[in-house]
Amino acid sequence: xxxIKFIDLFCGTGGFSKGFENCKKxxxxxxxxxxxxxxxxxTFKLNHPEAFCISNDIRKVRRHYIVDNMRIRRKxxxxxxxxxxxxxxxxxxxFRSSNDDDPRNNLFxxxxxxxxxxxxxxxxxxxxxxxxxxxxxxxxxxxxxxxHKIGYETNWMILNAANFGVPQKRERLIxxxxxxGNSIVFPEPTHQYNGATIGYRNRERMLMSxxxxxxxxxxxxxxxxxxxxxxxxxxxxKAGECEKIYGSSPRNDxxxxxxxxxxELTLHIATKHTSRMLEIIKHAGKNINSIPKHLITSGxxxxxxxxxxxxxxxxxxxxxxxxxxxxxxxxxxxxxxxxREGARIQSFDDDFIFAGSRTxxxxxxxxxxxxxxxxxxxxxxxxxx
Numbered sequence: 001x002x003x004i005k006f007i008d009l010f011c012g013t014g015g016f017s018k019g020f021e022n023c024k025k026x027x028x029x030x031x032x033x034x035x036x037x038x039x040x041x042x043t044f045k046l047n048h049p050e051a052f053c054i055s056n057d058i059r060k061v062r063r064h065y066i067v068d069n070m071r072i073r074r075k076x077x078x079x080x081x082x083x084x085x086x087x088x089x090x091x092x093x094x095f096r097s098s099n100d101d102d103p104r105n106n107l108f109x110x111x112x113x114x115x116x117x118x119x120x121x122x123x124x125x126x127x128x129x130x131x132x133x134x135x136x137x138x139x140x141x142x143x144x145x146x147x148h149k150i151g152y153e154t155n156w157m158i159l160n161a162a163n164f165g166v167p168q169k170r171e172r173l174i175x176x177x178x179x180x181g182n183s184i185v186f187p188e189p190t191h192q193y194n195g196a197t198i199g200y201r202n203r204e205r206m207l208m209s210x211x212x213x214x215x216x217x218x219x220x221x222x223x224x225x226x227x228x229x230x231x232x233x234x235x236x237x238k239a240g241e242c243e244k245i246y247g248s249s250p251r252n253d254x255x256x257x258x259x260x261x262x263x264e265l266t267l268h269i270a271t272k273h274t275s276r277m278l279e280i281i282k283h284a285g286k287n288i289n290s291i292p293k294h295l296i297t298s299g300x301x302x303x304x305x306x307x308x309x310x311x312x313x314x315x316x317x318x319x320x321x322x323x324x325x326x327x328x329x330x331x332x333x334x335x336x337x338x339x340r341e342g343a344r345i346q347s348f349d350d351d352f353i354f355a356g357s358r359t360x361x362x363x364x365x366x367x368x369x370x371x372x373x374x375x376x377x378x379x380x381x382x383x384x385x
Contacts, residue, residue: 004078004385006120007077008034008044009058009081009084011041012037012368013368016369018374019372019378020079025379026385029050031076032070034053039364041054058110059110063117063118078121080120081125082111083125084107109146112147112150115150115177121385122176122179128172143175147177152178153178155184156176157174157205157207159174159187163191163192163207164187164191164373166347166373167229168316168346169315183384185384186380188380225254226309226311227310227313227331227345229252230258230341232255232309233249233250233251233255234265234340234344235247235268237268237333239272240270240272240273241269241270258347258349259350265340266350267358268339268340269338270335271338273323279295282334284304284306284329285306286305286306286308287327288302288303303323303324303326304329305323306330307328308331316365318363318366320337339354339362342362346366
């Protein structure tokens with residue numbers, strides 16, 4: 001099996017690239033991770049020990065420096081992946097230059113310049129669903145035209161992670177580009193989820209499970225992984241407490257796959273809520289309307305809300321340990337999710353190592369691309385190689 005070397009830009013923790021490396025059809029190997037946050041790069045390095053790592057603003061990193069100092073040859077890079085932050089599109093203009101040292105480039109243009117410099121066979125760019133409608137679709141048109149000008153065919157779809165084995169209704173816009181002449185293949189859904197989504201006006205841009213699965217028993221996909229499927233093997237823990245022993249065996253394939261061969265439970269540390277917050281949490285239901293009015297003064301509709309154990313989770317945010325911010329109260333216990341539970345819902349394996357403080361780890365988990373989503377995209381690209 002040929003080794004496919006790739007670069008991960010705006011890599012964060014490296015969850016996206018870890019998913020690629022977990023593919024069974026193709027042997028992917030991350031050779032470089034780049035991110036502006038030092039703690040994210042520390043996490044990336046812990047889980048990709050053989051890769052080079054750069055913690056810097058991408059606009060300050062010259063491509064020739066990478067080639068000259070990191071033993072990475074341009075012709076060896078088969079793939080570039082990454083997710084430029086949303087602000088990378090706020091001022092996007094028609095692609096002006098592929099100049100390696102153009103100081104006017106914004107974050108997206110830097111991603112495109114990496115593609116143009118290394119000329120990989122393919123690239124994968126992930127982003128928020130809102131990119132599809134940014135400036136009434138003009139941004140997407142400019143973005144695709146940019147890649148067409150440098151010789152790449154592109155296509156984009158909106159993927160819901162729940163359709164691909166992730167216990168979370170997290171939607172992401174995925175753009176795949178290939179060298180002109182190659183075909184673009186998106187993954188086929190592996191799980192059935194047909195609940196409410198953010199969606200997009202053009203349903204053909206949404207890669208969802210086929211509706212016929214609802215009616216044809218032989219064609220029906222497995223039901224989406226639920227919150228309970230993801231975390232109910234983890235021991236009970238009270239607010240402010242920590243548990244380091246699993247205490248029970250995995251109860252399903254998802255839990256078994258996430259545990260690997262780990263014997264010690266990590267990051268199962270519950271937030272120490274105030275007495276007032278604990279009183280609020282006792283009343284937690286599907287939305288903020290479950291909370292007695294005298295206990296709260298304001299909040300989003302999803303604030304102080306309890307997760308449904310029999311459904312995939314809503315999108316995990318960087319505040320999933322703070323009930324005032326979002327829907328993150330444990331399905332049965334009176335507390336917010338622990339970092340380990342958040343990592344499970346994001347499809348991180350239990351042996352994935354996070355660097356930094358608990359607060360930093362929570363933010364890294366919330367910002368990550370689910371590894372299982374990376375894995376399924378990586379496997380869909382198998383025909384290219």
